[in-house]
Ligand SMILES: Nc1ncnc2c1ncn2[C@@H]1O[C@H](COP(=O)(O)OP(=O)(O)OP(=O)(O)O)[C@@H](O)[C@H]1O
């Protein structure tokens with residue numbers, strides 16, 4: 001029996017980004033970074049914070065499992081999550097460009113709502129990255145640096161005290 005997950009249905013996964021591959025119509029995988037000595041790239045932390053956020057109703061790409069996939073013939077461990085189609089955004093992009101683009105404005109408003117909701121649940125959103133879906137909802141991706149009260153954090157915390165929170 002192959003150790004490759006049955007969630008992978010593409011024999012030839014499609015590369016989306018440096019270490020992100022689409023493995024089926026529904027799922028992508030995020031491979032362990034080659035720079036993984038830096039804990040900040042840790043997919044095992046990322047799946048934990050993604051599961052917590054998802055279970056509390058914060059719209060993150062649905063986390064599935066960390067499992068083996070086969071990319072270019074090589075079996076590798078990765079974090080499998082829902083593939084989200086749409087337009088990518090981040091608050092940085094918005095702040096930089098002050099773009100009049102309505103989608104970008106909408107996604108930033110949605111982000112502000114989620115940021116407050118998350119914060120009140122004890123989730124601290126760091127370096128937000130999201131996708132605005134075709135039905136005009138946002139789903140966060142790359143939650144690797146988010147924090148949750150009580151969850152051991154592998155990096156230096158931006159804020160030890162949530163009350164110090166101003167802007168991220
Ligand atoms: N769940 C997803 N659905 C669709 N596309 C995704 C998803 N997750 C990641 N991507 C795509 O892959 C890119 C990189 O993902 P991510 O930011 O998680 O990886 P990274 O290694 O931190 O990359 P970077 O250093 O560029 O931020 C995203 O900008 C997006 O284009």
Ligand SMILES: [Mg+2]
Nearest residue numbers: 129141142143
């Ligand atoms: Mg990223």
